[in-house]
Amino acid sequence: MQPFISLLAPQRDTSSPLYLQIANSLVSAIRSGHLLPGSKLPGTRELAKQLKVHRKTVIAAYNELYAQSWTEVLPQKGTRVARNLPEIKAKTWSKEPDSSFEGTITVPFYKMPPPSPFTPMHPVITPHLILDEGIADNRLAPLDLLFREYRSRLKHSYTNRTVQGALAAGSPLLRESLVPYFGETRGLSIQPSNILITQGAQMSIYLAASLLIRPGDYVLVAEPNYFLANKVFEQLGAKLLKIPADDQGIDLQAAEICCKKHRISMMYVIPHHHHPTTVTLSPERRMQLLELSAKYNFAILEDDYDYDFHYSSTPYLPLAGSKHNGRIIYLGSFSKLLSTSVRAGFMIAHKDFIDQVLRLRVLIDLRSDHLLGDSLAALINNGDLARYVKKANKIYHHRRDKLCELMDQQLKGAVNYKKPDGGMAVWVKFNPEYPLKDISVRASAKGLYLSNGEIYNTEQTSYNAVRIGFASLNTKEMEEAVQILKQAIFG
Amino acid sequence: MQPFISLLAPQRDTSSPLYLQIANSLVSAIRSGHLLPGSKLPGTRELAKQLKVHRKTVIAAYNELYAQSWTEVLPQKGTRVARNLPEIKAKTWSKEPDSSFEGTITVPFYKMPPPSPFTPMHPVITPHLILDEGIADNRLAPLDLLFREYRSRLKHSYTNRTVQGALAAGSPLLRESLVPYFGETRGLSIQPSNILITQGAQMSIYLAASLLIRPGDYVLVAEPNYFLANKVFEQLGAKLLKIPADDQGIDLQAAEICCKKHRISMMYVIPHHHHPTTVTLSPERRMQLLELSAKYNFAILEDDYDYDFHYSSTPYLPLAGSKHNGRIIYLGSFSKLLSTSVRAGFMIAHKDFIDQVLRLRVLIDLRSDHLLGDSLAALINNGDLARYVKKANKIYHHRRDKLCELMDQQLKGAVNYKKPDGGMAVWVKFNPEYPLKDISVRASAKGLYLSNGEIYNTEQTSYNAVRIGFASLNTKEMEEAVQILKQAIFG
Numbered sequence: 001m002q003p004f005i006s007l008l009a010p011q012r013d014t015s016s017p018l019y020l021q022i023a024n025s026l027v028s029a030i031r032s033g034h035l036l037p038g039s040k041l042p043g044t045r046e047l048a049k050q051l052k053v054h055r056k057t058v059i060a061a062y063n064e065l066y067a068q069s070w071t072e073v074l075p076q077k078g079t080r081v082a083r084n085l086p087e088i089k090a091k092t093w094s095k096e097p098d099s100s101f102e103g104t105i106t107v108p109f110y111k112m113p114p115p116s117p118f119t120p121m122h123p124v125i126t127p128h129l130i131l132d133e134g135i136a137d138n139r140l141a142p143l144d145l146l147f148r149e150y151r152s153r154l155k156h157s158y159t160n161r162t163v164q165g166a167l168a169a170g171s172p173l174l175r176e177s178l179v180p181y182f183g184e185t186r187g188l189s190i191q192p193s194n195i196l197i198t199q200g201a202q203m204s205i206y207l208a209a210s211l212l213i214r215p216g217d218y219v220l221v222a223e224p225n226y227f228l229a230n231k232v233f234e235q236l237g238a239k240l241l242k243i244p245a246d247d248q249g250i251d252l253q254a255a256e257i258c259c260k261k262h263r264i265s266m267m268y269v270i271p272h273h274h275h276p277t278t279v280t281l282s283p284e285r286r287m288q289l290l291e292l293s294a295k296y297n298f299a300i301l302e303d304d305y306d307y308d309f310h311y312s313s314t315p316y317l318p319l320a321g322s323k324h325n326g327r328i329i330y331l332g333s334f335s336k337l338l339s340t341s342v343r344a345g346f347m348i349a350h351k352d353f354i355d356q357v358l359r360l361r362v363l364i365d366l367r368s369d370h371l372l373g374d375s376l377a378a379l380i381n382n383g384d385l386a387r388y389v390k391k392a393n394k395i396y397h398h399r400r401d402k403l404c405e406l407m408d409q410q411l412k413g414a415v416n417y418k419k420p421d422g423g424m425a426v427w428v429k430f431n432p433e434y435p436l437k438d439i440s441v442r443a444s445a446k447g448l449y450l451s452n453g454e455i456y457n458t459e460q461t462s463y464n465a466v467r468i469g470f471a472s473l474n475t476k477e478m479e480e481a482v483q484i485l486k487q488a489i490f491g
Numbered sequence: 492m493q494p495f496i497s498l499l500a501p502q503r504d505t506s507s508p509l510y511l512q513i514a515n516s517l518v519s520a521i522r523s524g525h526l527l528p529g530s531k532l533p534g535t536r537e538l539a540k541q542l543k544v545h546r547k548t549v550i551a552a553y554n555e556l557y558a559q560s561w562t563e564v565l566p567q568k569g570t571r572v573a574r575n576l577p578e579i580k581a582k583t584w585s586k587e588p589d590s591s592f593e594g595t596i597t598v599p600f601y602k603m604p605p606p607s608p609f610t611p612m613h614p615v616i617t618p619h620l621i622l623d624e625g626i627a628d629n630r631l632a633p634l635d636l637l638f639r640e641y642r643s644r645l646k647h648s649y650t651n652r653t654v655q656g657a658l659a660a661g662s663p664l665l666r667e668s669l670v671p672y673f674g675e676t677r678g679l680s681i682q683p684s685n686i687l688i689t690q691g692a693q694m695s696i697y698l699a700a701s702l703l704i705r706p707g708d709y710v711l712v713a714e715p716n717y718f719l720a721n722k723v724f725e726q727l728g729a730k731l732l733k734i735p736a737d738d739q740g741i742d743l744q745a746a747e748i749c750c751k752k753h754r755i756s757m758m759y760v761i762p763h764h765h766h767p768t769t770v771t772l773s774p775e776r777r778m779q780l781l782e783l784s785a786k787y788n789f790a791i792l793e794d795d796y797d798y799d800f801h802y803s804s805t806p807y808l809p810l811a812g813s814k815h816n817g818r819i820i821y822l823g824s825f826s827k828l829l830s831t832s833v834r835a836g837f838m839i840a841h842k843d844f845i846d847q848v849l850r851l852r853v854l855i856d857l858r859s860d861h862l863l864g865d866s867l868a869a870l871i872n873n874g875d876l877a878r879y880v881k882k883a884n885k886i887y888h889h890r891r892d893k894l895c896e897l898m899d900q901q902l903k904g905a906v907n908y909k910k911p912d913g914g915m916a917v918w919v920k921f922n923p924e925y926p927l928k929d930i931s932v933r934a935s936a937k938g939l940y941l942s943n944g945e946i947y948n949t950e951q952t953s954y955n956a957v958r959i960g961f962a963s964l965n966t967k968e969m970e971e972a973v974q975i976l977k978q979a980i981f982g
Binding site: 016024067068069089090091092093094095096097098099100101103104105106107108109110111112116117118126127130132133135138139143144147150151154162163164165166167168183185186187188189190194199200202203206210211212214228231232235265283286287290297298299313314315316317320321322323324325326327340341342343348349350351352353355356358359360362363364365366367368369370371372382383387390391393394449 | 507515555558559560580581582583584585586587588589590591592594595596597598599600601602603607608609617618621623624626629634635638641642645646653654655656657658659674676677678679680681685690691693694697701702703705719722723726756774777778781788789790804805806807808811812813814815816817818831832833834839840841842843844846847849850851853854855856857858859860861862863873874878881882884885940
């Protein structure tokens with residue numbers, strides 16, 4: 001027995017409970033053949049004494065072994081190592097085993113049009129600092145509160161008490177709590193049946209566009225536009241009609257010329273802080289857009305992802321809050337508001353449209369994480385979300401001003417920008433003598449990631465511009481980042 | 492001051508911290524006009540005394556108010572209510588405000604083919620008991636460990652230290668840890684570049700099929716088949732060729748007749764515990780399938796969602812572990828393994844295929860929850876996942892036997908079934924004199940949800956059968972459920 005006991009001596013490390021350490025040592029001893037199938041284990045009292053641990057710890061270890069099928073319990077006789085060990089050894093059956101995915105693919109498959117917007121990088125880049133295109137600061141968002149709610153729901157047996165098919169549109173609790181929430185924050189008067197919970201704004205765009213666009217249809221977009229929205233529409237076979245925009249937003253006279261020439265199915269619009277340029281659509285243009293949409297009967301996909309963050313002004317009520325006869329599909333996301341790791345977006349539309357979208361959604365993605373949805377609902381209902389939005393507005397306001405101040409001081413002569421009303425990023429245009437392609441490489445060598453701006457370019461135009469997010473960095477980080485950027489620009 | 496103080500008296504309830512209760516009362520007092528903009532708040536010492544709370548609590552409440560912009564702090568003078576209150580009042584601009592989504596939609600949009608697989612129910616059904624179609628028991632899965640990992644990652648600043656585009660294929664840590672995991676459990680020799688993390692098996696099916704199927708293509712499926720896979724293929728324009736199956740799995744001679752007649756793009760196969768029938772594909776048929784796929788050069792979408800749970804036998808190594816020249820796309824899910832609220836699935840394929848799928852994935856759904864991915868990686872690396880799989884196999888084994896025993900005792904003469912080798916459900920066929928449509932309604936009246944089986948029916952066949960999940964119910968719940976079912980059947 002002595003050599004066997006020495007194998008079991010627990011390390012008393014802090015990473016796993018003592019009983020689990022003992023159980024794992026026993027598993028190792030069984031696996032390595034030190035303990036043979038059928039051999040009797042010492043009594044719990046005896047082993048506890050030998051290992052100098054409480055007997056309860058040994059009992060817990062034995063229970064664990066039994067639960068994992070490593071042991072059998074003999075009435076009146078104690079525990080022995082199972083005669084049929086529980087290792088799941090999968091059966092081989094192939095004449096030509098070849099577990100790799102190397103070589104050349106022989107079957108035909110559809111190739112997606114280049115360029116690839118994102119490619120996974122190996123090794124993954126974890127630079128010292130990142131100037132992102134505008135994401136929330138995980139450190140400010142009430143993620144600890146969100147996951148406290150999450151954890152408390154994990155244990156409830158009711159998590160198995162909902163018919164799974166009923167969750168296809170998202171957490172019922174979240175859809176219910178969004179009714180008063182969108183009433184208060186956006187003046188919308190809706191029902192749960194008008195709401196679909198998605199994994200984020202991108203999925204909302206894809207789903208809505210899939211029902212609105214048939215191959216060959218004409219779609220109006222601003223130029224430049226959110227590049228992944230354009231890619232969705234093109235993927236669905238749309239012909240994009242790119243409309244110029246000024247500091248009031250999209251040029252609706254140019255849009256009407258298109259409407260006269262072609263039957264338009266849909267227009268995509270980002271009314272607050274257009275991506276990438278951060279321009280806000282003016283009230284006059286909003287009115288004109290609604291009139292145009294009614295006159296030519298096209299749908300409006302209103303992507304209001306940036307509604308919550310305003311510093312120099314208050315937001316405008318959504319287009320969806322005006323008379324539109326179901327022509328408007330309104331969408332946004334909690335991922336932008338809270339954290340990129342929180343996957344939850346929404347679509348608000350006419351019930352008949354939601355009913356159809358739902359059918360497509362289950363084909364693409366059965367359902368979202370309903371416990372996350374329930375937890376978000378709790379944060380909405382108890383006011384935590386509204387408190388966070390207030391706080392974040394104050395802090396991000398300060399960070400926007402700080403970034404602009406730093407750019408004025410440090411990057412003078414190289415960049416120009418217009419301070420955005422709100423949102424999380426500044427659209428920074430670099431002067432032609434400072435190509436972003438080179439600056440990005442030089443910054444990267446100094447530990448700062450900055451996009452080279454290629455994702456914003458179109459076939460027609462190279463903008464030599466980039467969105468610089470200010471929300472995710474604190475003052476110190478921002479000072480350091482702009483300092484590196486300065487060196488990358490001026491050498 | 493006295494009436495104002497009375498407004499503030501904290502409720503000392505337990506749901507929110509005391510300081511927040513005080514802060515919220517102050518906000519209410521400001522909103523209701525009891526405290527006017529510009530008015531001075533009492534000193535923290537004074538208020539603490541009046542409210543009989545610690546001064547630190549009042550300081551925390553005042554800090555909260557300041558963070559939310561409700562107050563201004565005057566040096567040497569204390570705190571006063573902000574003169575510009577921070578209410579974000581959105582601006583109205585519309586001539587025709589109409590915040591509802593009622594009326595008739597005027598714009599054309601694509602209608603998805605009926606029937607709708609799932610419809611959201613209002614009010615959502617939360618029956619006393621549910622016989623689901625085979626989902627994990629949240630109470631057994633190591634969700635507490637998973638979310639302990641999750642929480643510990645929330646605070647790390649590195650969550651902002653990854654370039655977001657690099658996350659499109661899923662958590663890099665998870666993709667790395669799946670390389671040895673799939674090597675050990677499935678004998679696959681792969682690289683992270685062969686792996687895409689999705690939101691679940693359904694998304695993996697949709698993505699892969701989107702690249703493999705062009706409208707008009709022929710696709711081989713078993714009959715009956717997982718209904719949502721069929722719906723995906725039809726949505727993409729495929730013509731389904733439905734192949735009969737026996738207790739060895741799909742009839743490959745029937746499949747070859749189709750191959751001779753039509754150019755086949757793809758075959759969808761569930762090798763372990765076919766959905767819905769739970770049949771396992773025999774080694775001989777596996778071999779034949781591989782040969783057929785090579786001879787006629789079609790792709791195989793191998794949906795191995797049920798690989799982990801085996802009771803009467805050990806699993807077979809995946810088709811993907813044989814020589815296939817990139818023809819096989821292998822997929823599965825952690826949602827089945829752990830909980831329907833854990834949204835994480837995978838696709839394993841040739842790197843060139845993954846590269847293309849990735850481009851489509853970002854259009855549909857930017858990225859998955861990378862913190863969830865990182866947390867899953869931790870559970871894989873520290874062995875918690877493997878331990879859980881062992882335990883769950885033992886418990887689910889017992890539950891399968893229990894369900895079959897109860898059906899034999901209680902439902903004799905009404906149902907017949909074949910005990911499945913593994914998985915989480917039994918395919919239960921009801922005799923024609925007991926129509927599931929009626930039984931489902933009667934069970935529902937007694938507090939038991941059971942699908943009416945319609946989702947399994949096809950145009951050709953009404954099966955009068957249903958999958959009955961045994962994994963999510965403990966013995967007591969199962970006894971009660973079968974007892975109710977008995978009453979619903981025999982009255």
